[in-house]
Structure formats: C-alpha cells, structure tokens
Amino acid sequence: MVTLNSKIPEGPLADKWNNHKASVRLVSPANKKKLDIIVVGAGAAGASAAASLAELGYNVKVFVYQDSSRRAHSIASQGGINATKNYKNDADSDYRLFYDMIKGGDFRAREANVYRLAEVSNNTIDQFVAQGVPFAREYSGYLANRSFGGVQVSRTFYAQGQTGQQCTLAAYQALMRQIKAGKAQMFSRRFLLDLIVINGKARGIIVRNLVSGEIERHSAHAVVFATGGFGTVYYLSTLAINSNGSASMAAYRKGAFMANPSMAQIHPTCIPVLNDYQSKLTLMSESLRNDGRVWVPKEKNEKRHPNDIPEEERDYYLERRYPAFGNLVPRDVASRAAKERCDAGYGVGDTGLSVYLDFRDAIRNQGKDVIADKYGNLFDLYTKVTGINPYIEPMRIYPASHYTMGGLWVDYNLMTSIPGLYAIGEANFSDHGANRLGASSLLQCAGDGYFILPVTIGNYLADDIRTPRISTDEPEFEKAEKEAKEKLNRLLSINGHQTVTSFHKRLGHIMWQYSGMRRNEKGLQKALQLVDELKEEFWKDVKVPGEMNELNQELEKAFRVADFFDLAHLIITDALHRKESCGAHFREEYQTEDGEPLRNDKDFMYVAAWEYTGENSPPKLNKEELSFKYVKVTKRSYK
Amino acid sequence: MNITLNIWRQIDSQDKGKFVEYKLDNVSSEMTFLEMLDSLNDKLIREGKDPIAYDSDCREGICGMCGLYINGRPNGPQKGVTTCQLSMSVFKDGEKIIVEPWRSKAFPVIKDLIVDRTAFDKLIQAGGFISVNTGAAPEANAIPIKKEKAERAFDAGICIGCGTCVATCKNASAMLFVSAKVSQFALLPQGQVEAKERVQKMIKAMDELGFGNCTNTGACEAECPKEISLSNIAHLNREFYKAKVK
Incomplete structure (x- = not known):
C-alpha cells in the first residue's frame, strides 16, 4: 500500500493556511509568462481558476465540451453560497462553518481542507459582489442571508434560486476579460480523451474537436481538472445530460487515485420521475425547506387531494423524527426519510414515489408576496415542468442523483497523486466527506478557483521555470x-x-x-x-x-x-x-x-483512495487515515 | 399522438442544407420537445440512418445551450420557455411541425440544428465584465445597494445567452443580450467606473460581429424565454448617449 501524503501544513488549525501561504515558493512575474497551464472544464471552479491564473500572468488554455463556458452546469446551482460573515450576529464563525461541514460530512472529510474553505469563504463573497453578482439584499441595502440544511445559523448568500447562474457568469466574465487580454485561450467544443504524463508529471491532454472530429494534442507545464461530478452514472440525475466522468477516469487510468467514489449525494427535493421517456430530473432548491413543510398522509393509499387532507391526518415525518432540525435536516437524512415513507406505502402521486413539500403555512404566515420574493422563480420552474401551481397546492418531490462527494484524491495543495495534475471543485473529494451540506458546493468551486489553487500551483511550478514549452511530439x-x-x-x-x-x-x-x-x-x-x-x-x-x-x-x-x-x-x-x-x-x-x-x-475512519492496476484487474485500495484533532467525533444526530 | 416533422438537415457549414420529412408515431404528450427528438434519433439509429444533430445540456432552462425554431417561432409556441422546457402537450395529433436552427449571419450553422454562438462570447469579451482582479475586492457590505436596484440588476442578469433574441429579430440584432449586461452593471455602483467604455465597446463589437441594428420591434422581449424586459434597451440607449456627451 502506498502511503498517501496529504501534505497538511504544521501548526494549529487556524494558522495552517496562513503558514502555508507564507512558506510556499513563488514564481516571479517574468517567469509566469513562460509557463503554460491547461484548465479542463470551466464552470464556477474552472473559470474562476483560469481567470485568476491568467491575471497572475500564466498562459492559460481552457477546454470545455459546450459551445461556451457559460453553459457549465454550475449555472444550474440554485440555492446559495455559504460564508462566515456573521452579518446576522448569530454567532457564526469560521470554526462553526468548519464544524457544520465536518459533522455534515459524517466525519469523513479532511479537517485542514475544510477549515481553509471556511477561511476563504468571506473573500469569495467579496469577490462576487465586486464582480457585480446581484445577491439578494435587505431594504437597508445590505446583503441578505438565509438558512440551509444541517445548520442553525443564517449564512447563505443568494440570488433568488439562481445563485449558481449569477456566480458562474461572474467567473465566466472574468475569464472572458482575460481572453480579450490575450492571457487565456478558449477551446470550446473539445472533449478530453486522455491525459499525458511524461516522466511522472502531467504535461498535456488529448482532446477531440467535436465539430471537425479531429484529435488534437495540447501541452502545458501543469494541468487542472475542473470537470465536475459524475452523478449521471445513474442516468437520471439533476446534472446536465452531457455531464460525465471521463476526465476523472482518464486521470485514474494514468495513476491518479480515485477517492471515496461511492459517496454520491441523492438530493431530497427534486421533481419526481414522471414517465419512461424522461432524460433528466429537475432540482428544487434545498432553500425551499426553509419555509416548505415535508409531509405524507398518515393513511396508506390516500386518494384525497392534498388540500383536502386535514392537519391531524398529515405526517410531517421530518419534524416528527428530527425535532431539533425538522425540515432542515441534511440532504442524506431527508432523502432516506422520504424513501422510507414511500417504501412503507405512504408515498403520493400516481407512482407512490413522491412526498409533499407544502408552502400553505408559510404563505398564510408571511404572505404570498414574501414567499414569491424568496422562491418565485423556483415556483415558476416547478409549474413549467409539472403544470401544478405550488402557491395553491403542495409540490410533489422525490430524491434524485445530484452530487458526488467522492472524486479524484488530492492533497492539501489540491494536487492529485500525479504530480502536476490538479483537481478542483466537485471533481476532487476533499471537502464534503460522506455528505455535502447545501450551499457549500459553489463555495468550494470559488474558493478552490479564486483563492487556493492560484497559491498552491505556484509552489509546484517554481521547479519548472527552466522547463521550456513542452513539445507535443513527445x-x-x-x-x-x-x-x-x-x-x-x-x-x-x-x-x-x-x-x-x-x-x-x-x-x-x-x-x-x-x-x-x-x-x-x-x-x-x-x-x-x-x-x-x-x-x-x-x-x-x-x-x-x-x-x-x-x-x-x-x-x-x-x-x-x-x-x-x-x-x-x-x-x-x-x-x-x-x-x-x-x-x-x-x-x-x-x-x-x-x-x-x-x-x-x-x-x-479513512479516505479510500483506489489505484488503477490495469483493465479487468481489481483496483488496489490505499488508505488516508483521518484524524480529528479539533472536533470531538460524535454520533451525528439531528434529533 | 402521431406527428410529421420537417427538419432542417445540413451536413456542415458549407452545405446548402434542406428540409427532410420524418413521421413519428406514438408520441406522448408527457414528453418534452427534446425528448421527442431523442426518440426520433433512437428510431433513426435503429434504422441505420444518420441521427439529427442538436445542442442541449442542462435540460432545465438555465444553460442556454438548446434553442430551435419551431413552427416559425423560437422555442415553439409556449411563452417563457426554452426549447428543452417545451412540452409536447402543446401539439395536436396529426400536426406538422417544422424545425429549424437559429438563422442569423452572426450564428452560422455548424450541422443540422446546431449553430455557432461564439459571437456572444466575443460580445462579453468586449466589455461585459467588471475589471476587478481576484483579491482586489473590498468588504461585500461596504457599499449598500438599494434592494429594488439589486433586483432590477438581477432581472437583467438572468439572461441565459441562448440567442433567441437574435434569432427572432428581423435585423438579427443582439440588442437585448447586450442591453441586459449593460443594464445589470449600470444599475450597480460596482459597474459605474467602466460604464461609459462598456456600452461603447459592446455596441461596437455588436456591429463588427455581424449583428444588425435595433429598430424597436420588440420581438426579442416577446420571445425571450427568460422574459428579459425591453426596458433594458431603453436603459442601454440612455447609457450610450450619456457616454457620448460626457
């Protein structure tokens, strides 16, 4: 077994990142001009990384399979992005976000990485606001916040139900600016076929030009995969239909370890499967559980219209089973609970495979206008798909494949087990353990891309300042x-x-x-x-x-x-x-x-990092033992 | 239901292209329009014929990758939907459906129903951004922004870059697309510094990229799947004149 070195810096948890930044080697501006970096995938993570690296002076080449990087599926992220601003004065802090994510991930994430993400969270909000992201605001003109599953503070910044769109476009626009400046080049409609490793280092990629069908070679001093998740392995998912796992598999076959691949998030609130022809499932943001109440009838085979079922005959099963967090339990808990009720015969709809998400009480208490202000575009989206008006009757929802916590194994520098190959955003494994909390995916993408990778990649490239441009004739x-x-x-x-x-x-x-x-x-x-x-x-x-x-x-x-x-x-x-x-x-x-x-x-209590050993030969297990020095490992309970 | 499709087939950008008729039986009204095309392709592949090429990705109306001309209207007869959100329930048994790609000089056809929209990326490159490098941002709450202004900026910012506005415009103008971005940033204090250069550069790029001029017909607003308001164009015009006189 290989000993995995996660390269976590010394020192107390809260000092690690600062210590690391103070000790990493730097590449001078004159030398950055001589170094090429390939970024594959340009959603929230890839575009923010590519733009930031180009701003630093590196030559950046960006590859996407769509016609434009603005299409990347980060665009569909809905509910929000977390940060520890503590604008609500509800005792939030870096430590608390760190703790919520470690606990939410059921003690299977790496402490140092998660704490660092909490530390850069405020910078990401500052950056997005400066880039013109129209986050929701209070009447005072200051930024608004809401809650998400698995937490008891209000730390989520949002732009209605299209936060991902606004943040992704901000990163996209920053990248477009660098393209105009000649520091980044865009290769759209290209699909990655293979990774090139020369003398043990990632040095390039093979892509197929999807328009001409030509196979192309591209070289660089380092390669970054920001290729997203692979929830489409379940066929139906909330992902874009072309989302895939091919880049990760190419890296895996070339020696990058795949970590915790079975940790796949099934999101609790999606529009249920309606028919056999369906090609994808649509997410209904977790933020809806701030005000929506989840329930099923107390009787099996209930045929009445949901609005005709009286209060005492409804089973608000999340509030019943988890009184402390109620409807805001984390996703894995909510999904399993929905499946449990449906499997027991209490599910609703024609198939019996759905539960109600009801806004009746919220509309009664807060007024329709307030609810429309918070969720209007999500309600419209639901109506477009199902023909049902959620202002009048409850939504029907069911879990669907959504996010992969697992992914390419990376060290503290976000480098995979192949030197010079980095994985950022959903493509890596490091921050969400066995379950991701809502509004932490956009945070990870932006944190990795804007603030972490640009620091850590320099440390590696400092060795390469004398390496001339890599030839594609190798x-x-x-x-x-x-x-x-x-x-x-x-x-x-x-x-x-x-x-x-x-x-x-x-x-x-x-x-x-x-x-x-x-x-x-x-x-x-x-x-x-x-x-x-x-x-x-x-x-x-x-x-x-x-x-x-x-x-x-x-x-x-x-x-x-x-x-x-x-x-x-x-x-x-x-x-x-x-x-x-x-x-x-x-x-x-x-x-x-x-x-x-x-x-x-x-x-x-370890990360399972699987190593490729050849076609049709079983993968080899490597373990990165996890130790928790700054949290008490407890039974994860939301009761 | 049974339907007849007249679909534009074009081998590549050089090909002249033509309509080809396909009959498709047992179409469910529960399908989306693209799922109907998926099933037609499934049939064509089984019959050993060349499937139809069309773009789509998120299939939930947010990525802007799909977009087809259906019976003479972009994204078909339903209001406020992208092509991927269009339901087959709006069509009748026996109906003839004509399917074409976006047609405009700035969006050349690549194959069948797929067009090249990189001109939109070029418009953004011309000035559709706020020039703030990573790390240079001040504290997010340093500048309060009126809720109503932030919301108007959001309403302009939700453009998905699908190209419907260009496709439906008799002049193939990209005015709604450009104005949504100009307007979003003009409404926010962060966008003020570069407001003048932004509007001028984006308008210039629009001319250079082969988009037409705006003659205020309003087809773009009527057909926009995100219902982006024409008032953004008025806002752009104000910004444009302001930039000229300053």
Missing part, C-alpha cells in the same frame, strides 16, 4: 493519440443493434436499484456482476453511427458511457468495501434500531 502524445483513436474506431466498428442511450439507461437502473440510497452486500455483489455483463454486451452490441472525422454526437455519448461502466464498477467496489453506514453511504447491515446510520470509526 512519444507519450503519440501513444495516447493512437490509443484514443483506436478506442473511438472500436466503438464505431461494433455496429451492433442497441443504442448508446439504451445502455446508459440500463446502467442507471442497476446503479439506482443496488447502489443508491440504500445498499447491501448481496445487492452490491449482484450489481457488480450486472455492470460487468452490461459492459461486455455494450462492447459487442452497441450501435454507433457515423464517422470519426465529423460532428458525431452518438460517438461522444458512446465514449462517455464506456467510461461510466468502469466508473460504476469502481463505485460499487468502494460501496462494498465500506462496511459501515456514513452520510450518503447507507449500508442496510449497519444501522441503529431506529434506522439511523451506524458508523464504524474503528475500522473505516
């Missing part, structure tokens, strides 16, 4: 390009009978059924077998029309789905090995009498 580029072409040609040549999407759907069903909100040994074993069989079938019978040297969307999909099989295998392997329940990872064998997760700190 044999490693040659080999990777050849292999990528072979893989694409192989997909095109199968010429079987089934479409790519039909395989993706079947994979999603397996993952949702056996590796979703509740997991057990038998089911996971079965899933492993089913995924491997499906992969074999895919490589024998998939039908990918068209050619390589043209715009070919089916070929793009096929490449992504081929990676999803391997990723699914890794997720299940991780879920099988972790014989405990923690956060979003709920193993039925390990639960308390009242159905709460039973953690096993003695045997599993």
Whole structure:
C-alpha cells in the first residue's frame, strides 16, 4: 500500500493556511509568462481558476465540451453560497462553518481542507459582489442571508434560486476579460480523451474537436481538472445530460487515485420521475425547506387531494423524527426519510414515489408576496415542468442523483497523486466527506478557483521555470493519440443493434436499484456482476453511427458511457468495501434500531483512495487515515 | 399522438442544407420537445440512418445551450420557455411541425440544428465584465445597494445567452443580450467606473460581429424565454448617449 501524503501544513488549525501561504515558493512575474497551464472544464471552479491564473500572468488554455463556458452546469446551482460573515450576529464563525461541514460530512472529510474553505469563504463573497453578482439584499441595502440544511445559523448568500447562474457568469466574465487580454485561450467544443504524463508529471491532454472530429494534442507545464461530478452514472440525475466522468477516469487510468467514489449525494427535493421517456430530473432548491413543510398522509393509499387532507391526518415525518432540525435536516437524512415513507406505502402521486413539500403555512404566515420574493422563480420552474401551481397546492418531490462527494484524491495543495495534475471543485473529494451540506458546493468551486489553487500551483511550478514549452511530439502524445483513436474506431466498428442511450439507461437502473440510497452486500455483489455483463454486451452490441472525422454526437455519448461502466464498477467496489453506514453511504447491515446510520470509526475512519492496476484487474485500495484533532467525533444526530 | 416533422438537415457549414420529412408515431404528450427528438434519433439509429444533430445540456432552462425554431417561432409556441422546457402537450395529433436552427449571419450553422454562438462570447469579451482582479475586492457590505436596484440588476442578469433574441429579430440584432449586461452593471455602483467604455465597446463589437441594428420591434422581449424586459434597451440607449456627451 502506498502511503498517501496529504501534505497538511504544521501548526494549529487556524494558522495552517496562513503558514502555508507564507512558506510556499513563488514564481516571479517574468517567469509566469513562460509557463503554460491547461484548465479542463470551466464552470464556477474552472473559470474562476483560469481567470485568476491568467491575471497572475500564466498562459492559460481552457477546454470545455459546450459551445461556451457559460453553459457549465454550475449555472444550474440554485440555492446559495455559504460564508462566515456573521452579518446576522448569530454567532457564526469560521470554526462553526468548519464544524457544520465536518459533522455534515459524517466525519469523513479532511479537517485542514475544510477549515481553509471556511477561511476563504468571506473573500469569495467579496469577490462576487465586486464582480457585480446581484445577491439578494435587505431594504437597508445590505446583503441578505438565509438558512440551509444541517445548520442553525443564517449564512447563505443568494440570488433568488439562481445563485449558481449569477456566480458562474461572474467567473465566466472574468475569464472572458482575460481572453480579450490575450492571457487565456478558449477551446470550446473539445472533449478530453486522455491525459499525458511524461516522466511522472502531467504535461498535456488529448482532446477531440467535436465539430471537425479531429484529435488534437495540447501541452502545458501543469494541468487542472475542473470537470465536475459524475452523478449521471445513474442516468437520471439533476446534472446536465452531457455531464460525465471521463476526465476523472482518464486521470485514474494514468495513476491518479480515485477517492471515496461511492459517496454520491441523492438530493431530497427534486421533481419526481414522471414517465419512461424522461432524460433528466429537475432540482428544487434545498432553500425551499426553509419555509416548505415535508409531509405524507398518515393513511396508506390516500386518494384525497392534498388540500383536502386535514392537519391531524398529515405526517410531517421530518419534524416528527428530527425535532431539533425538522425540515432542515441534511440532504442524506431527508432523502432516506422520504424513501422510507414511500417504501412503507405512504408515498403520493400516481407512482407512490413522491412526498409533499407544502408552502400553505408559510404563505398564510408571511404572505404570498414574501414567499414569491424568496422562491418565485423556483415556483415558476416547478409549474413549467409539472403544470401544478405550488402557491395553491403542495409540490410533489422525490430524491434524485445530484452530487458526488467522492472524486479524484488530492492533497492539501489540491494536487492529485500525479504530480502536476490538479483537481478542483466537485471533481476532487476533499471537502464534503460522506455528505455535502447545501450551499457549500459553489463555495468550494470559488474558493478552490479564486483563492487556493492560484497559491498552491505556484509552489509546484517554481521547479519548472527552466522547463521550456513542452513539445507535443513527445512519444507519450503519440501513444495516447493512437490509443484514443483506436478506442473511438472500436466503438464505431461494433455496429451492433442497441443504442448508446439504451445502455446508459440500463446502467442507471442497476446503479439506482443496488447502489443508491440504500445498499447491501448481496445487492452490491449482484450489481457488480450486472455492470460487468452490461459492459461486455455494450462492447459487442452497441450501435454507433457515423464517422470519426465529423460532428458525431452518438460517438461522444458512446465514449462517455464506456467510461461510466468502469466508473460504476469502481463505485460499487468502494460501496462494498465500506462496511459501515456514513452520510450518503447507507449500508442496510449497519444501522441503529431506529434506522439511523451506524458508523464504524474503528475500522473505516479513512479516505479510500483506489489505484488503477490495469483493465479487468481489481483496483488496489490505499488508505488516508483521518484524524480529528479539533472536533470531538460524535454520533451525528439531528434529533 | 402521431406527428410529421420537417427538419432542417445540413451536413456542415458549407452545405446548402434542406428540409427532410420524418413521421413519428406514438408520441406522448408527457414528453418534452427534446425528448421527442431523442426518440426520433433512437428510431433513426435503429434504422441505420444518420441521427439529427442538436445542442442541449442542462435540460432545465438555465444553460442556454438548446434553442430551435419551431413552427416559425423560437422555442415553439409556449411563452417563457426554452426549447428543452417545451412540452409536447402543446401539439395536436396529426400536426406538422417544422424545425429549424437559429438563422442569423452572426450564428452560422455548424450541422443540422446546431449553430455557432461564439459571437456572444466575443460580445462579453468586449466589455461585459467588471475589471476587478481576484483579491482586489473590498468588504461585500461596504457599499449598500438599494434592494429594488439589486433586483432590477438581477432581472437583467438572468439572461441565459441562448440567442433567441437574435434569432427572432428581423435585423438579427443582439440588442437585448447586450442591453441586459449593460443594464445589470449600470444599475450597480460596482459597474459605474467602466460604464461609459462598456456600452461603447459592446455596441461596437455588436456591429463588427455581424449583428444588425435595433429598430424597436420588440420581438426579442416577446420571445425571450427568460422574459428579459425591453426596458433594458431603453436603459442601454440612455447609457450610450450619456457616454457620448460626457
């Protein structure tokens, strides 16, 4: 087993980041001009990183699969972004945000990284405000805040239900400014096929130009993956339909460790599956649980309209089970509780797979205008999808695949186990443990991109100031390009009978059924077998029309789905090995009498970092032991 | 229901392109428009035919990647929706549906229904930002901003850059897109410093990129899936004249 060095700086928790900043090596402005950095993906994390690195003077090359980086799925983040400003005077502090995230992540995140994120949180709000993000304000003109799940203070900054859009566009605009200035270059409609490692260091990428179909080589002194999460492995999810895990898998195959891949967040408040044709699920922001009350009927097979069911016949099950946090329990808890009620036969709607989220009392107490002011655009979105008006009758919601806490293993510098390859934002694993708290994803993206990576990457590049521009004629580029072409040609040549999407759907069903909100040994074993069989079938019978040297969307999909099989295998392997329940990872064998997760700190208080050992050979487990010096490790309770 | 589709097919930017007719049976009214196209592609692939190329990503009306001309209207007949949010329930059994890409000089067709909208990125590059480097920001609450102003800035800032306004405009003008950004920043104190340069540079870029001029028809506002207000254009005009006289 490799000993993973997380490179956490010495000193007390609150001094680590300052000490680190004071001791990192610097690259002079004259030398930054000679250094190239590739950034793959440009959502909130990638765009903020690319813009900040370009401002520092590096040459930045940005790659996105969409036509513009403004489309990245950070744009769909709704509810808000956390910071410890303590504008509400409710005793908030860096420590409290740190503590909430450590506890929310069920003691499976790294203390030093999380504390640092809390420390940079205020800078991110300052930055976004200065960039023109129109956050919600009080009548006084000062910034407004609201609460999110799993916390008891009000620290979330928001722009109605489109906070992610506003923050992502701010970062996008900062990047556009650097492109105009000639410090950053945008390569849009490019898909990453492989990572180039030369003499043990990340030195470039192979991409496919999605318009011409050409394979391109790009080199750099360092590579940053800001490629987001892979919740689309479940097929239906709140993610963009083209979100994928291919960049992470390319890095994994080249030696980057994949950490806690089974830790996948199933978000409790999404518009339920309506039919078989559905291609994606729509999120309803967690912020709605500030005012909405979640309930199901007390009787099974209730046929009455929800508005006709009297108060005493409603089961507000979150308030009943978790009186201290009520409707604002964290996501994993709320999702499992919804599933429990539906599985027990109390679910509502045609399928019985949904619960009510009701604003009746909030509208009665605060008035329709106040509720419209807070959630108007979310209510409109709900009406557009379902045809139901939530001002008049309760929303119906159900959990859906949303976020992946797991991802590429990184050290304190956000560097993966491949020197020179960094992973930021959702693509890495470090800050959310086994469950992410609401409004901390945008924070992580912006914190990583604006304030952390620009410091830590310099420390690495200080060694490279004498390294000339990397040539793309190196044999490693040659080999990777050849292999990528072979893989694409192989997909095109199968010429079987089934479409790519039909395989993706079947994979999603397996993952949702056996590796979703509740997991057990038998089911996971079965899933492993089913995924491997499906992969074999895919490589024998998939039908990918068209050619390589043209715009070919089916070929793009096929490449992504081929990676999803391997990723699914890794997720299940991780879920099988972790014989405990923690956060979003709920193993039925390990639960308390009242159905709460039973953690096993003695045997599993570590990050599982999986190492690639070859195609069809089982991954190797490496462990980063976690130690908690600044919080008391307790049973995570919201009761 | 059963429908007949007349879809624009164009191999690449050089190809002349043409309409091709497709019949699709058993379409559910519960489908979204793009899910209907997904199912048509599924059928075409099974039949060994070339599937139709179209863009989409978030499929919840926020990324701005989709956008098709449907029966002569951008994003179809429903008001205030993107193409991905358009429901098949608005169509009738036996209906003939014509599907085209955005058509404007600044947005050349790449293939079938996919267009190149990098001109929008170039407009933002021309001045659609506030020039504050990372780390240079003052304390967020240092400048109070009237709630009503912040909300108006938000209403302008929610533009998704889909290109509907350009596609529907008889002049292919990008005035609504540009004015939303100019207006958002002109409303905020942070945006004041560069207000004059911003409006002038963005208008100049709009001309250079092949977008047409605004003649105040208002089609953009009527068709905008985010219902961005025409008042932003009035605001832009004020900013433009202000910049000229100063």
